[in-house]
Amino acid sequence: MTSPIISFDKVNKWYGNNFHVLRDIDLNVAKGERIVICGPSGSGKSTLIRCINRLEEHQQGRLTVDGVELSDDVKAIDAIRQQVGMVFQQFNLFPHLTVLENLTLSPMWVGKLPKKEAEEKAMHQLQRVRIAEQAQKYPLQLSGGQQQRVAIARALCLTPKIMLFDEPTSALDPEMIKEVLDVMVEMAEQGITMLCVTHEMGFAKAVADRVIFMDQGQIVEQNTPHEFFKNPRTDRAQDFLSKILGH
C-alpha cells in the first residue's frame, strides 16, 4: 500500500484547559479517498479537518499531510495550505471583491501567476461549477447556493490535492442544497482526496469510500457507507442514525 496522504497519529487537542476536543485520533487517508465525517454537534468533526490545514493547532501527537509534518514551521504550513482547499459552512467569500477577484486572489498573490493566466484558470473553474456568467458580480448579489459554488471554485483554483468541506450545505436553503451537492459529486468522480463533514447521508452513500462517525472527540466507528448505514456496530451510532434518519 502506498503511504497515506494524511495521517493522524495519536492526535490530541484541548480548547482552554478543560475541553478535550480531540482524543487519541488515529486516522490514515489514502490518496484519492473520499471520506464523510458525521456525528453530533460538538463531537470534534470540524476541529479534526481544520487541523489538517492548521486553522487549528493540535497539541499532542503527529499529523502529517502530503509528507510534511505539521508543526510551528510557518513555511511548512504555507506549503500545505497550497495543497489543501477548504470550503466553509458560511462560504466565507470576500464580499468586497468580485467573484472573479475572489478566485484570482490566491493564484496571483500566493502562486505568483500573471493576472491573465489567473483569470483564465478562474473562468475555467467557474465553468466547472456552472456559474461563469456571474464572474463580475459581488458575492452578496448571489444566492446561497451560488455563493457556495463560487467558494468551491475558489478552493479549486489552487489545484489542491486535498479538499476539505466543513458542513458545506448546512447554511443553505433546502432548494439550493442539490446544486452544491451535484458539484461535489462531480469533483468526487475526478479522483481528488476529499474529507467532508456533512449530514447529507445521500451524498455519503453516493460518493464516500468510508464514513467516520465521531462522538466526544473520538472516532467511534468507521466503515463503508453501505455497512455503516445498514449495520452500525455501536449503540452510539445506532442512536445517532435513528435520530437523523428517523423522520
Add this chain to the structure above:
Amino acid sequence: MATQIFQSIPSRPAPVQTGGLLGWLQANLFADFRTTLSTLLVGGVLLWYLPQFLNWALVSAYWQPNAEACRADGVGACWGVVAEKYRLIIFGRYPFEEQWRPLVATGALLALLVASCTRAFWRPWLALLWAAVLALFFWLMLGGGGLTPVETDRWGGLPLTLLLSTLSIAMAFPLALLVALGRRSNLPAIRTICTLYVELIRGVPLISVLFMASFMFPLFMPQGVKIDVLLRVLVGITLFAAAYMAEVIRGGLQAIPKGQVEAAASLGLSYWQTQRKIVLPQALAMVVPGIMNNFIAIFKDTSLVTIVSLYELTGSLGLALNSDADWRPYKIEGYLFIALIYFAFCFAMSRYSLWVERQVNQSKQR
C-alpha cells in the same frame, strides 16, 4: 384528486406617493400635535433672531475699510476689517513683500490635495507628485536657492494650517493602521507597546503634548542639537491624532468576521497579504465616517499650535487685530471670516467622505 395549476398574480404598480410641497410640510413639519408645536417653537425663535442677525450682518453693515465710520451709531458689522487685514490674517507674520510665495505654495498644496482625492490620480506616481509638491512648498516657504530665507517661526496663517493638517493626517493615518493592527497582534510585546501608546496619548490633552514638544523636548536634547519647532509640533500632532485614529480603525477590524481571516489563511495568504487584501479594505470601508471625523478634528486642532507661538489661521487673526487699537473691536467679524474658511474646508471634507462611502460600499448593493 387532480393536480391544480399554480397561477401567479402579475405585478402591479405600488400606490402613488402623495408629493408636492404641501405633502412634504404635512409629513415633516405638521404631522401631529407634538411636531406642530416644535415647528412653531423653532420657527418662532428663528423669526425673532434671524432678522436681528441679518440686520447686523448685512443691512446696517459697513463694508469699507474705514474704522472711523464703523464707530458711528447704528452701524452693524464692520466688514472693512477683512479688507484691511486679510493679508495678515491669511499669511500671518510672513514678510509682506514675499507673500506671493506662501500664496503659490498654498495653491500647489491645495491642487495636490484635490488631485489626491480624484480617482484618475490613484496611481503609483502619486507618491512622486506628493514628494515634488512638498519639496516645492518647503522651497518657496523657506527660501534659499535665489529666494530670501524665511525662518519657520515667521510662517503663519492658512499655509501653516494646511501644512500642519496635511502632513499630520498623511503621517498619522499609516501610523494608526500599524497601531490598530499591533493592538490585535498575537505577540504580547507588540500588543503591550501599542496599548500603552494609545492609553498614554489619550490620557493627556493635545495642549500638553504641544507644550512638551515645544518646550520640554529641547531640554533633553544634547547641547547644540536643535530640531525645528515646526517639526516638533508636527510630530506631536501626528502622535496625538494617530492614537485616536487607531482606535477608530480597531473598531472596524473587530467587525470583520473570523471566517474572513480563516478563508484567507486556507488560501495560503500570509499575515500581511491577509491584512492588506482582505481585512483592511473591509475594516476601513466600515469606519470611513469615523476616520473623516478624525481628519476634520485634526484640521481644527491645528489651531492650538498658537500657544507655542506658531501663528496659524486662528493665531494670525489675533496677531492681526490685537496689535491695532483701531480694529481691535471688530474681532467678531474677523472670527466669522476665518470661521467661513474653516467651514469651507470641513464641509468639503465631509462631502468627500460621503462620496468615498458610496464608492467603498458598492459591493454591498444588491
